[in-house]
Amino acid sequence: MWDRIKEKLGILADSAKYDVSCASSGSKRKNENKGLGNASNGICHAYTEDGRCVSLLKILLTNHCIYDCAYCVSRRSNDVKRAAFTVQEVVDLTINFYRRNYIEGLFLSSGIFKNADYTMERLVLVAKKLRTEHNFNGYIHLKLVPGASKELVEQAGQFADRLSVNIEIPTEEGLRLLAPDKKREDMLHPMRVLKNAIDESADRGPRPSSLALPAAASPAKSRLFAPAGQSTQMVIGATAEPDLTILKIADAFYKKMKLRRVYYSGYVPISTDNRLPAIGTPVPLIRENRLYQADWLIRWYGFSVDELLSANQPSLDMEIDPKLAWALQNLHVFPLDINTADLLLLKRIPGIGLQSAERIVQARRYSPLHWDQLKKMGVAINRARYFIICKGLPQQPKDYAAEQIRQFILSAGHSKYHPNFSPQLALFQ
Amino acid sequence: MNTVIYDGTFEGWLSTVFEVYERRLDDVRIIENDAPSLFGNSITITSDEAKAHRVWKGLCARISINAAKQLYRSFLSEEKGREDHLLAYARYALSAKLSIEYDYAHPSVRYVIDTDKKVRREKHRMEAFVRFALTADQIYYATVSPDFNVLPLIRRHFEQRYADQRWLIYDTHRKYGIYYDLHQTLPVTIEPANPACPADPACPADPSLPDSPNPIFTPDETQYQDLWRHYFQKVNIGARKNLKLHLRHMPTRYWKYLPEKRPSL
Numbered sequence: 001m002w003d004r005i006k007e008k009l010g011i012l013a014d015s016a017k018y019d020v021s022c023a024s025s026g027s028k029r030k031n032e033n034k035g036l037g038n039a040s041n042g043i044c045h046a047y048t049e050d051g052r053c054v055s056l057l058k059i060l061l062t063n064h065c066i067y068d069c070a071y072c073v074s075r076r077s078n079d080v081k082r083a084a085f086t087v088q089e090v091v092d093l094t095i096n097f098y099r100r101n102y103i104e105g106l107f108l109s110s111g112i113f114k115n116a117d118y119t120m121e122r123l124v125l126v127a128k129k130l131r132t133e134h135n136f137n138g139y140i141h142l143k144l145v146p147g148a149s150k151e152l153v154e155q156a157g158q159f160a161d162r163l164s165v166n167i168e169i170p171t172e173e174g175l176r177l178l179a180p181d182k183k184r185e186d187m188l189h190p191m192r193v194l195k196n197a198i199d200e201s202a203d204r205g206p207r208p209s210s211l212a213l214p215a216a217a218s219p220a221k222s223r224l225f226a227p228a229g230q231s232t233q234m235v236i237g238a239t240a241e242p243d244l245t246i247l248k249i250a251d252a253f254y255k256k257m258k259l260r261r262v263y264y265s266g267y268v269p270i271s272t273d274n275r276l277p278a279i280g281t282p283v284p285l286i287r288e289n290r291l292y293q294a295d296w297l298i299r300w301y302g303f304s305v306d307e308l309l310s311a312n313q314p315s316l317d318m319e320i321d322p323k324l325a326w327a328l329q330n331l332h333v334f335p336l337d338i339n340t341a342d343l344l345l346l347k348r349i350p351g352i353g354l355q356s357a358e359r360i361v362q363a364r365r366y367s368p369l370h371w372d373q374l375k376k377m378g379v380a381i382n383r384a385r386y387f388i389i390c391k392g393l394p395q396q397p398k399d400y401a402a403e404q405i406r407q408f409i410l411s412a413g414h415s416k417y418h419p420n421f422s423p424q425l426a427l428f429q
Numbered sequence: 430m431n432t433v434i435y436d437g438t439f440e441g442w443l444s445t446v447f448e449v450y451e452r453r454l455d456d457v458r459i460i461e462n463d464a465p466s467l468f469g470n471s472i473t474i475t476s477d478e479a480k481a482h483r484v485w486k487g488l489c490a491r492i493s494i495n496a497a498k499q500l501y502r503s504f505l506s507e508e509k510g511r512e513d514h515l516l517a518y519a520r521y522a523l524s525a526k527l528s529i530e531y532d533y534a535h536p537s538v539r540y541v542i543d544t545d546k547k548v549r550r551e552k553h554r555m556e557a558f559v560r561f562a563l564t565a566d567q568i569y570y571a572t573v574s575p576d577f578n579v580l581p582l583i584r585r586h587f588e589q590r591y592a593d594q595r596w597l598i599y600d601t602h603r604k605y606g607i608y609y610d611l612h613q614t615l616p617v618t619i620e621p622a623n624p625a626c627p628a629d630p631a632c633p634a635d636p637s638l639p640d641s642p643n644p645i646f647t648p649d650e651t652q653y654q655d656l657w658r659h660y661f662q663k664v665n666i667g668a669r670k671n672l673k674l675h676l677r678h679m680p681t682r683y684w685k686y687l688p689e690k691r692p693s694l
């Protein structure tokens with residue numbers, strides 16, 4: 001029996017791994033009535049040799065699929081070994097891994113067998129069993145099957161912490177080319193259903209503590225509806241969309257669908273299909289990293305897509321990060337005085353991250369900050385120096401041209417500014 | 430120079446701060462009592478709950494609860510000389526009218542923030558890298574040897590998460606553990622029956638043991654470890670290999686506890 005399970009686990013983990021999301025944070029599910037687990041902090045329990053976080057048991061229920069999307073290993077026409085877990089097998093694996101502190105929970109996806117609803121029903125059943133039969137409060141991320149009915153999407157939200165529909169191919173044209181049986185609308189529909197349901201439950205849900213209802217009135221648990229929200233993934237480099245298009249789409253997802261995260265997954269060549277990059281083509285890791293950086297700038301640093309890219313310049317700079325690129329194009333904003341500049345502007349200085357910007361604002365209330373102190377507060381001074389004014393600066397900023405600064409910074413420390421490939425890490429200082 | 434000797438506990442350190450103020454000592458050096466007593470001219474402080482409490486209350490009146498926790502965690506770093514740095518921090522905090530906790534430019538504030546950061550990182554690593562193995566008598570058992578004394582810090586996390594299973598986390602370096610019996614968590618010590626394995630013959634950390642059938646564990650234990658190891662290998666994407674990043678996140682010194690990093694059968 002163990003050998004069978006092991007073989008299935010191998011096949012169904014192997015085909016699930018191209019989904020890069022592994023987030024297990026952002027929920028607020030507590031352990032109730034001395035049950036098992038909680039979902040709040042999002043711990044990485046291990047890291048693969050490619051440096052990615054392993055936080056969830058990420059598997060497919062089955063890799064049988066009636067569709068034939070060219071970019072997917074599970075596509076109908078691909079000659080791979082197929083397998084399927086039973087609902088109970090997934091439940092047992094999750095519980096036993098969780099109890100040993102291997103994982104934060106389950107990320108369950110699936111190839112589509114029979115039809116969308118038939119598949120979705122089984123995914124929901126796994127989550128339901130975990131919650132109701134095992135009093136499991138760990139993290140559950142369910143993939144929504146494109147085309148799944150409104151009822152099933154809503155049920156999924158009652159048991160899962162996060163739900164996601166992967167858009168995969170950013171544009172409609174790309175989709176038509178690579179996944180002719182799939183319609184963009186089939187993916188957008190469950191997203192919209194979910195957005196509405198999440199909005200509604202937020203209206204109904206517990207307000208900040210002062211207005212909390214008596215606990216007996218309605219247990220908090222029954223009100224939780226996909227507390228970690230929804231996310232999606234786009235494959236990068238399988239089709240020809242420029243970064244500008246990709247970021248515009250992501251931005252619209254954040255704003256209109258209120259997605260928590262958009263993931264970018266550099267295409268890993270897995271097919272000889274000539275509509276796609278050939279096997280052996282390198283995975284666009286640097287580009288993927290730059291997209292994550294730009295995404296962070298948009299979500300946390302107050303940048304808009306239009307500030308970073310334009311029709312004339314639709315691609316991110318591969319040599320330097322997008323924040324430095326922006327600064328070099330906007331030298332008129334600098335130099336900024338460390339002791340007086342607004343938090344919002346401090347955050348825009350290359351070499352100063354969110355945390356150091358906040359620290360600067362707090363520390364300068366005690367006494368004006370000196371260059372030496374800045375160094376010790378976590379500021380990457382070798383980049384920041386070209387953009388700031390501060391007492392004790394070894395050299396007052398000269399009127400360097402953007403190109404000169406770029407060269408200084410690039411030659412200053414190769415290893416340090418070498419792109420970091422992990423989607424979990426933001427690379428700004 | 431006044432050398433003060435205390436018992437190495439946090440309560441002892443707080444009592445020391447009390448005495449430093451009470452006796453108006455300055456230029457103080459605080460030493461833990463297990464260090465060789467080369468100091469003829471020293472003062473020995475005994476822990477005193479009431480005095481410690483007064484100092485703690487005094488500190489909490491001047492700094493936020495968050496900063497007080499930072500101070501406590503820095504103490505658990507067991508770093509040499511921390512007692513003196515923390516004394517300087519306490520003096521600064523107690524002397525100022527406003528909370529000093531955000532004065533990142535001040536050396537002792539920075540010491541606390543930086544040390545706390547290291548301790549918290551180790552705490553998070555333990556929450557991540559503890560691997561339980563289920564013993565035949567139904568206890569989820571794990572051994573660790575963290576860089577800092579973080580068991581007091583991870584207790585709550587494990588209590589909240591694993592409320593319906595009995596578990597024991599044993600620090601082989603400091604020779605004590607915490608045991609949750611479904612009602613409360615208690616500190617425990619284990620007499621090592623087998624000196625080769627630091628804590629116990631049941632120690633799942635001994636790389637020679639886990640894969641051989643071990644009567645101490647449930648029969649399924651080896652199977653689940655094997656499944657987990659298999660899973661870990663399968664989720665890797667060869668085309669994205671980045672060993673440097675892997676090692677930064679999972680330093681080799683933790684591997685001995687991780688079934689997924691042990692060679693398979």
Ligand code: SF4
Nearest residue numbers: 065067069072075111
């Ligand atoms: S429907 Fe999903 S599983 Fe099936 S081939 Fe397309 S992407 Fe792959």
